[in-house]
Amino acid sequence: MALLDVEDLSVTFARRGQRTVHAVDGVSFSVDAGEVVGLVGESGCGKSVTSLAIMGLLPKQPGLRVGGKAVFDGTDLLQLDDRSRRDIRGRDVAMIFQDPLSSLNPVIPIGLQVTEVLTRHRGMKGAAAEKEAAELLDRVGIPDPKRRLKEYPHQLSGGMRQRALIAMAVACQPRLLIADEPTTALDVTIQAQILELLKELVRDSGTALVMITHDLGVVAGMCDTVNVLYGGRVVETARRRPLFREPRHPYTVGLLASVPRLDAGRGERLNPIPGSVRDLLPWADGCAFAPRCARRVDECVGEPPALVLAHDGRSYRCVNPAPLPGTLPPPAAAGAAPAAEAPAGTAKAAEATAGPVPAPREEEKP
């Protein structure tokens, strides 16, 4: 059984006089113990809201509704009362945020911000807590930890701050760590260090990691399993290698194609996905990605596309997926719309064809 099972999670913001916003619209994924799982998508696809909903950290406001399940180790986190949720947060499930400067309290020293977790969940106090805090800082690679304990966030560099935040998150050796774009606000060289640190910590302690990112490079370097989100729903799930080698959902294909490549020839054009995240079709009316999709067919609109389960645990939500390499691409229809292209250049994505591609070894999810 998985460590964390998110089932049909939905978050809606209803506002008086305005359209109800479905920030997360039926997300399902699971995380096994010790596994690194990526949640990937453009900004606005609901990946951060998903993580906050799991943690119970969404800002309380009228009109907010969270539905579905997030079962962690047998308990549904969404059904817990405030107190037991606080007991689990920081001890069993911890989180690292995007902007390390604003995520640290500017007016109290780093030391206290680390020890308060230890005091809360491990009952450590005074000198013992301080010693442990110094060890934690040392473990996340902060030099001269004793002195740093007395310093304030503004006295630390960006990388140091993120390390300090990580130290706070791993202070109680949680079984699940959620990292929400942990490297976005950092310099590239620092990014690599922080990712390396996270990898190391996860490997050493057997902590499962949910990595939320828009950066496919991060995914390629870290994740075992990847969930691609679009419009508040998981559109494709796969192990890392298959995903990169043979993406099936046109959105995944587009995401991979829009990454600039170092080995691309001069003058070769990038392949962005046309339109923006705001060109969204409500899932109830069909595939949310349909307005931007190059492989759009009639079946895309009308009812939401069902989840297609393929072999080796991958699944996607598309009625006209990109063909697997090796299988013969169906005869390309005429048309000049920009063709989505897989990075390896293998899967020549065809124009929308006259009908869904037959998928012999795939079956509908019950």
Added chain:
Amino acid sequence: MFRFIVRRLLQLIPTLFGLSLLLFIWLRRLPGGPETAILGERGTPEMRAAIRRNMGLDEPILVQYGRFVRRLIRLDLGTSTSTKRTVVTEFVERFPGTVELSISAMLIAIGLGIPLGYLAARRRGRMLDHLSVGGSLIGICIPVFFLAYVLKAIFAENLGWFPASGRQDPTLGATRITNFFVLDGIMTREWDAAADALWHLVLPAVALASIPLAIIVRITRASVLEVLNEDFVRTAEAKGLTESTVRRRHVLRNSMLPVVTSIGLLTGGLLSGAVLTETVFAFSGIGAFIYEAISQRDYPVLMGFILIIAVVYVLVNLLVDLSYSLIDPRVRVR
């Protein structure tokens, strides 16, 4: 720290210099000049000329200013034309009353304002929030002197709960040491005198507190609302800290920063309000004396008091800046 204080004090000098120049010119330009202030409207031209000569008013203006500054440095601010005592004496005698009043008002404003503002923010959109926001709006819009009169009419004259005027019952014959009546009472262990002085403070302090209270409620509320949305509060929540720890350590402390700044600025408003409240309650402080000075055309007193008050105001703001640096390490001074 020390260097910061010295630098700030040095920055004071040009401001004070300019202020003294302004006030000096102002004094010379008064309708009829200072001699009218002394003689009133009746004096003959000969008497006026004599006084002008006596006061050195016929000399070049720069010479006059030089003399004025020299006296200023010796803390000689001249003599009150109405009481014939030196301005400094009058100030020293009356300032403690205003300080007592202002501190009481500020304590009321802070003691009520911060909790109210905090609760309003926590219960945003509920009854308490609407009440405090509405109440603070009205508090800002009520003329202080009117509020003072209403309080006096209801609680002193009709209900008789509080004394209507003065700083202390003179029949107590309390001993004076510092002219801080409450403090004097405590120092001499004349407890009834201290209690009586406190009793006299209540109504004027409440009237004076109205505006700072309203402003502190508003600032605290806005500030707490802003801090509640900060990322570090989310981090604190993610750590699983108890609600009270999150509130105390992370929310309240950070939301106090703008409140502290505002307290310095509100001091100026307190000194303004003191003129009105002290007048209504015949409370012997600098405010009431300034009112008398206006009606008596006692210009040396007006000018001297304004100058000293400006200094006090700037010093209070220096203190506030220093305390600010104590709670916000980012502006901690080297």
Added chain:
Amino acid sequence: MTITGGKKKEKIDRLSELAAREDERGVSLWKEAFRRLRRNPAAIVGAVILSLFLLVALLGPFFVPHPPDAQLWKGEIRLGDFPGFRSENWFGVDHIGRDEFSRMIVGARQTLLVGVVSTLIGLAVGSLIGGVAGAAAGLGGRWGRAVDNVLMRFVDMLLAMPSLLLAISIAALLGAGLTTVMIAVGVVSVPVFARLLRGSMISQANSDYVLAAVSLGVKKPKIALTHVVPNSLAPVIVQATLTLATAIIEAAALSFLGLGNNDASIPEWGVMLADAQQYLDSAPRLAILPALAIIVTALGFTLLGEAMREALDPKLRK
């Protein structure tokens, strides 16, 4: 089965059209702010109060039942006993036998005049000082900084005096009167406007979009006119609305101290309130009516000002 069939395609197209239009929308800062303003009940209340006030102040004096300065009921005045509310005098008679209702109506105009003129004085002088200082600071160079420094030290000096004391010293210099009150109250708000305009001009000048305009080769005066000034203006307008409220209250305080309008024939709420304090016991309405009028009017300006501040605050915009 065709590629593009009927309704479904239209649906998608319409959706993308919608999305595209949404991109164009919400460009104008002022339009957006006005839309938010209309949704805010506090703004509505404030606007209603102010419209009523303006209506009374501008038109009321033409329709008053009695001349405001005629002591028509002088004979009915007994010590501590004045005729109260009655059909002849809706708000009763004041302490020397004048019709209180007519005085309140005519007083509205005077109060509006004091508020508007003193705010305009503060706004004009303050914006001049602040604008010059801001421009000088933005221009940089030794002279620019020097000009900025001198002007701001002057402003600091004004700020170093508690507002009422500053107003008192000015009023003492000029002698009691309506003009005095307007000037004194106006001068008090000078430093506020000056600092505000300078501050927002400097922060605008340092913003990325001004840098972008400079790098595109847009000329400096044009940048100042099209970018810096309009964007710095919003806080100034908000402050002006709020200042109208404080100006009315402060004018009342000056009247109370005997520095206000000494022309008895022109009623003004502040003076009426100050005069009525002696009769708080015998005829409380004489104090309560002008006090209420002042409070409600000030409230109207404050509500509208605060709502405008909220509507224009980019941080609150979502």
